[in-house]
Amino acid sequence: MTLYRWQSPVQDEDGNVMPGATVEVRSEATGLLATLFSDKAGAVPLANPFAADSNGLAGFYVAAGFYRLEATSGLLIAEARDINLGAMNAGLYDPGAVESDTFNAANHAFSPTGTGLTSTTTQTALAELAGAKEDIGRYSAIRDITLTADTLVLTDRGKLIRSTNGSATTITVPPQGSVAWLDRTRIDFLWYGAGQPTFAAGSGVTIRSEDSKLKIAKRYGAASLIRLASNEWALVGNLAT
Structure with missing residues (x-):
């Protein structure tokens, strides 16, 4: 199973860092607590909720999906919704939504319906699109x-x-x-x-x-x-x- 890395400083709505905040991660689809890991291989489980470090930095690995984060520190509460981890262009959607090392396009399903492509993964679709690209004033073949x-x-x-x-x-x-x-x-x-x-x-x-x-x-x-x-x-x- 491919796991995706999320890491970001935890801040309240005024931009204040929340050292040691309690961070809870839930699936947007089910509302259930997500299964988190401390490492890319998924060998070391991470408690959920877990605590941000003394600098307010929080991070975890998780399976692909959409997630909701809630951080609390005393009376301070911060929430983030619809965090996209592991989907196409996840890094563009949320700066923290990046897979460790690199975006693994080979593992992402792609539906070619209506695109004119035949590929069924993001990686092969991008390669097919690049190969079929017609430059201005030049036939593709x-x-x-x-x-x-x-x-x-x-x-x-x-x-x-x-x-x-x-x-x-x-x-x-x-x-x-x-x-x-x-x-x-x-x-x-x-x-x-x-x-x-x-x-x-x-x-x-x-x-x-x-x-x-x-x-x-x-x-x-x-x-x-x-x-x-x-x-x-x-x-x-x-x-x-």
Whole structure:
């Protein structure tokens, strides 16, 4: 189990340090006292409540979650709510919410729904995002279509798709139900081989183009597909019927 470090001086609402204050830590979700540790490995339990040191400094290790802290010293009471330990960007949310040593992104679940990514952990999602990043004026990659039939995929966004087959080629735009297309997705195409590319709409998909043209007009000509809405695309460029 990964444990996260919280450490901070305990202060009242006027900013006065509270030496030796009694610190109580509870889960925001359950209201129960949290299980605390004195070390990263979780080998040394820490009492809850526990006492801040003579300088008012308090610290502990705990499992990921949202926590409520209450510190008391005589008549003085200080409280902090919704302290985020172990979640994404926890260090930005609360200065004390940092894992000992480093933020362990590999241990954090990530939901790719609606993002266009496929990763399921924060670490791999960041790596995938960095790899797919398209610089201004630069394609993320070039993909060659070598067969006479091709169906676009999510990772084609931001790429140049080059049709290289010597025979006529059909390029199909699949529906939103099959591919989680992102808003304003753009894919560029180049007729490179001898076979003329034709664009085809998948089930429920509408391709809008000038005079309903669905072919690239001439070899080495180009076209672009731009997602306008769910299952609605614009086809622009050097087109023919």
